[in-house]
Every structure is written in structure tokens, then in C-alpha cells.
Amino acid sequence: VTGGAAAEPEAEAALDRLHPADAAEALAELAPDAAIARLLSLALRPQALIFGYLEPGQQVALAEAMPRAALARLVSAMSSDERADLVRRLDAQARAALLPALAQAERDDIARLIAYPEGTAGSVMSSEYASLPPDISVAAAIARLREIAPDSETIYDAYVVDEDRRLIGVVSLRDLILAPETARVGDIMVTDVIAAHALDPREEVARTLSDYDLLALPLLDAEGRLVGILTADDAMDVAEEEATRNILKGSAVTEGPGGEGLVASLRSASVFLIYRMRIFWLVGLVFGNIFSGLGIARFEEVIEANIALVFFLPLLIASGGNAGAQSATLVVRGMATGDVEPSDWLVLVAREVVIAGLLGLTMAVAVSAIGLARGGPGIALVVALAMTAIVLVGALIGLSLPFLLQRLGLDPATASGPLVTSIADVIGVLIYLGIASRLLSIET
């Protein structure tokens, strides 16, 4: 049990010896002032590496509390994509304080990267890639990569560009090492390069990178000029955030203002952020469910005459919602992985009629026995018919809604959530009580 003062230099040295990801985790446990002191005591390169592994919210908190000159040094040592992300997240005041303290080239690089709108591949790309002219030798190319190595995100793929920086090929370090030293880069490069546009949606570009098993994907501007790369580790972060986004969409939670909820920590985010992420759908669904209530009110006499109907109400409503949520989830997931295309709708509807028909019949059998026991043959018939119809209709709504949303230019993932469940709920009430009032009216 050594004293704090004596232990500190040791702990600092330890921070330096940890992997940057682990060092960042250790820093995150400290109070901001202590974390800043600890961070700034390190050399610039580990400083920037560790800072890059901090959560976005922690980066902003530390950056805004740090002396301006120290922040400028740190920012110039960061990788170009992480630097741009940080500046994008700073408030106007902090940004205005930081930018003049940077070198002109760095200011320009940041300005170029943050110009790409949120959600595009350009907004997460790195401008630190290796590029080569086509007319140098393999030996010269390796020598050049050796020079730029410390600065570029990956030198394992070098992009071959012409004098207008238009992308004409790619050559991997592996190919360079395997080729004769005197060969021309232009002769051994692969000309059929898989590339994307910097304005393409980032999750699409991340998926392309994953589909083709690439380490990095070059991004081009409208003129075919190379402007940056998306690296595999950034693509994994994009995929991770996309997964969170879709999971939230499926569970009556919004992303919060500016997508904050996507990266928020449940333990440390403010109570009001979590409140704001949750209240929208909760209140929205209250109003949605008023329609179920109105449906019920319309059939109040049937219910009063056959109070046993209420027993089956939660069960039938939930079944339609569940069947709809299943269909929507399967379609949305299929769209995300590229398995389902807009033109598949009619085929899927035909298959769904068979599948949901079978599901509905199975459930009708399960539930009609209970109907018989609790309400007699009349109720049993109503409940069985209603179950089949509700499951079928709910499933078809869940299947079709994602296609409709996509057609309207909205995110189909919204359909896998509470939206489809609510719609199916309302329709379930109307089908159930509609059938009941038709078949049971004679008996009252």
C-alpha cells in the first residue's frame, strides 16, 4: 500500500505499457482532470492512440476541459478520421478555440472531411492512405511505402492513381513483395478495383467491404478521384452502430437527439437523454392504442352480452402483433443482408399466405379448446376464426410495411418495431369483435 504520490509515476508508466484500448478503458474510470493530467504526461503518439480509443462522449468531455495548446498538439497527432469525428462533435465555442491553433494543412483536411454529411461513407473515411503512380518500379514502390508507413492507416493496399488522382488500380503489399523488384507497378496492379462513392451511405459501403473481404475500400468523388478510404476496423464500428440502430428501432426506443443514444452508456448517460429516447414511442403508442379502445367502444354491447369475450382479448391482440412483428423482422433483416429485394414482395406475399395460414390454424386449434372450456361452442368458433384471420392479416401487414416504407424513402427497419405491432393490435380488435358481433348477435 504505497502513497498516492509515489504510486503515480509507476501507474503512468503502466498506462504507457498497456495496449491503447486498455489504457483508454483505465483512463475512462478517472475524473476528467485526473484523466487529462495522466494523458498529457505521455508522449504525443501514445496520447493520440489512447485518446482515439475513448468513447466519443469522453473525447468531447476531455477535449473541452483541456488546455488549448495541448489539445491542438493532440489533435494534430490523431488519425485523420478520428480527428474529424472529434471536431464534428465539439460545440461551436470549442471548435472556434481549437481550429486557429492548428496548421493550415490540418485545418483543410478537417474541413474537407467534416463537409461530408453524417451517415455518408465520407463522414467516417480516413484520408491517410498509401497511393502510388503507375510508372515506378516495385522496388521504388516498396521504398515509398516504407517512407509513408508511419502516416497512413494501412499500407497493405496501395492505390494507384493517375496525374489527376483518378483511381486506376490497386496493388497489395503482398503482391509487391511477391513481384520481381524491377516490374512496373502499372503492370502488376489489379485494375478492376472495388470502390465506392464517398457520398454513398456508410452502412452500404461497410457491407461492400465485408462482402468482398477487403482490408480497406477506396472512396471516390463524383469525378472518380480518390478522396479517402474506409478501413475494415471503421467498417466494423459502422456495422456495430447500425446493429444498435436496428435493435433500438425494433424496441420502441429512438436514437435520441443527434443519434446520441447510439453511443450513450446506460450507466452514465443523463437520465433525461434516456427519458427522451423512450418517451416518444411510449406516448405515441398510447395514442395508437386509443384506436383499439375506440374499436372496443363500438362493440360495447356485444362485450356486455358476452363478457367471456374479454378473456380472449389480450391473447388475440398479442397474437396478431407477434405474427406481424415476426414477418417484419424477417423482411427487414433480409433487406439489410441483401437477401430481399423490392421485386420480391409478391413472391413473399404468396409464401406468407401459406406460412401464416398454417401458423394461424395451429394457433386456432390451441385456442379453441380454451374457448370451448370457458365460453361454449359459440365463443370457441369465434375465437378460432378470429385467431386465423388475425394472424394472417397481421403477418401480411408486417411483411408489406417494410416494402411500403422503403418505397416512400423511409427506413424499413422502423416497421420491425412498435409500429407494426400497434397497427396489428388495432386491426386485431376490429376483426375479433367484428366476427363476434356477426356470429353472436343472434344469441343475445
Next chain:
Amino acid sequence: VTGGAAAEPEAEAALDRLHPADAAEALAELAPDAAIARLLSLALRPQALIFGYLEPGQQVALAEAMPRAALARLVSAMSSDERADLVRRLDAQARAALLPALAQAERDDIARLIAYPEGTAGSVMSSEYASLPPDISVAAAIARLREIAPDSETIYDAYVVDEDRRLIGVVSLRDLILAPETARVGDIMVTDVIAAHALDPREEVARTLSDYDLLALPLLDAEGRLVGILTADDAMDVAEEEATRNILKGSAVTEGPGGEGLVASLRSASVFLIYRMRIFWLVGLVFGNIFSGLGIARFEEVIEANIALVFFLPLLIASGGNAGAQSATLVVRGMATGDVEPSDWLVLVAREVVIAGLLGLTMAVAVSAIGLARGGPGIALVVALAMTAIVLVGALIGLSLPFLLQRLGLDPATASGPLVTSIADVIGVLIYLGIASRLLSIET
């Protein structure tokens, strides 16, 4: 419009010139016989590459329809992890036909890989990695990597092993290229290697790879010997499958027998597979909702005396389920990304009381106005009190259930789905009608 016979050689040549991922997509559109003919007309290396990009189901279908000798040639040219995956998926008959046609070394390699249980990192690892002894020079190391390059999944990280194949360091091709040619590998290697155990859960190992931004992660046996690597592209596939698994869990869909549903195509999977993936939860929830029905039956007199209560039933039930689903999703997601630990439960409960209290009060205000309009002050009071209590209780159940499941050794993601909604539904009915019978009994 050229004739089929004349066009065919051209199309075959084209398949060869496409990226293997695109060629695989083109093959998948053909009938099995045509696809096999087209595939076998190619050279062995593109054959194996393209085959590796086919969906698992398509691989099995083609493998089982292919001449045995052609299949053996193809399989020996495949990468070790893809080969093991394929053999794992073949039925016993096809496996028995294939294995004797392979060389002893390949049989041993396959047997070693398929011995790792499904779900472990070992089951998706590759045995084609580059390894180096510590006592050779950088120049000799580069020469050796050049030799083994065509055979190994990635040469960008070479693993340094001692004479017992125990992992003692890692050196990147980048470091080798930057180092003086005469330096010893053992002197420039990084000794603090991030590695995992081959029996660790694959999604954990994939997350480690992503957290540390690695291209590949070495996997060790119990004695610390290097047995394989997990590459970044395989880690992305694992993460993708894990995302699908969690999305299905949240939507009343099971994975299907043997996890088939995880990779099934919604368009082409058999109707019965989709039926089996969906029927379990649908019928299960019917029985779950019987408890809601029984709750209602217990309070039948209160309902008969105050039929306006039924109007609010779907709304209140749904609110508890929605609030619970929100909490469960946030906790499950937090657990998956490492933000939430078992020890956080008490802190989160305290925060949730505040958050869900605020949510419940907001919704009580929204709904009491409707209560006043439709049923008078008595109903309004009942509905407002019930809403606050139901949202609070539902949220606390949703928050705690994932912790409980984790404690019991079950997958917490199960809680983000229909399970928590059903439990919250039943409790919602009891709270609502319990409050109603307490407060309204005087008026009847």
C-alpha cells in the same frame, strides 16, 4: 442476341474475370447442374475462391451433386476454415464419400478443425497463418513470408513461436519492411500479443478483434500453443450472424433447428423451416396470455359494472410491455457491447426508478385526459394510477430479467423479446383491474 452455344464460352470467361464474390452471386442464379458445369470449367484456384463465397446452403447442395473426384480437388484448394465448415455441414454419406479422396494432411487438418464445438472461436478459425522462429533475420523472415504467401490467409501479421509452437510474439509485415534487414525477428517482435483461447465463444473473440482493431487474432490451445487465427473478415461474419441472432431473439422468432434460420434465405428457405422458426413463440405466447385472461376473469364483475374499463385495457397492457421491452433492450445491448456489467444492477435499478417514474407520469397525464372524457373522474384516476404503476413495474422487470437470465447461465438476449412483454402484460392486467376494483367498488 447470340445463340446459347456460342455465348457460353464467353460467359465462362466472364465468370473468371469477375470478383469471386460477384461470380458466386451469378452462379447462385443457375440450376445446380449448370452451376457445377460452369464452376468445374474454371481453373482450380478461382473455382475454390468462388465456391468459398457461396452461401452455406448452396455449397452443400453443389458439393452433394458434384462428382467425387472433382469435389476432392475443389476441397483441397479451399481455405482451411471454409473447408472445415463445408465438411461440418455435409451429411454423413457425403462426408464418408469425400474424406477418403483427400490427402492425409488435409484429412487431419479438417478433423482438427471440426473437433472444435459449434460456437467456439476454434470452429471458425483458419489454420493458414504465417509463423516465424524468433532467431532469424528480417531479410530471412521476408523471404520466408514470400514463400508461404499463397497458402496463408494473411501474411500481414506473422506469429513468432518457440520450438513447442508456443506463441511468444507477433511481427507485422509493416514492421519487417521498416526494420533493418539484419535485425533479428525476436528483437523487433511485439511480445505483448493479444490472443484468445480457441475454445472461447466466437462472438467474444470477434469483439476482442474489433475492440483492438486487429486484422487477425491468434488462437491458442490450453498449453499456449498457436493453433489457428481468426481473421477480420471471419470476425465480421460472426458479428453479422450474432446481430441476426439477437434481432431474431427480440422478435418472437427462434433460430430454427441447428441454427438454420440464421443463414436461411426468406425467399428460398422451405415454408416448413420458416413455420418452425415462428410457431414456438406464437403458441407459447398464447399460453402466456391465458394468464392475462385469467386475471381478467377474476375481475369480471368490476368490468361488467364499469364497461368503460375495457376501452383502456389494450392501451395499459401495451404500455407496460413497451416500457419493459425498452429497458430490456437497452440492458441487453449494453451487456453485448460491454457497457453493462452484472454489478451494475443496483445502480441501474435506482436510475430506472427515476426514469420510468418520469415516463409513467408523462403517460398518466396523457391518458387521464382521455379517461376523464370517456369515463368520468373515477375512471380517470384509476387509469392514471394504473399507468404510472404499470410503466414503473414493467420497466423494472425488463431491466432485471436480463441480469436474472445471465445469472442462471441463460442468454440475456431472450429477455429483449416476447418474454418480457408477456410477463409485463399479465402484471399490467392485474395492476389495472386490481386498482379498479379497489377504487371503483364503492360506486357499484
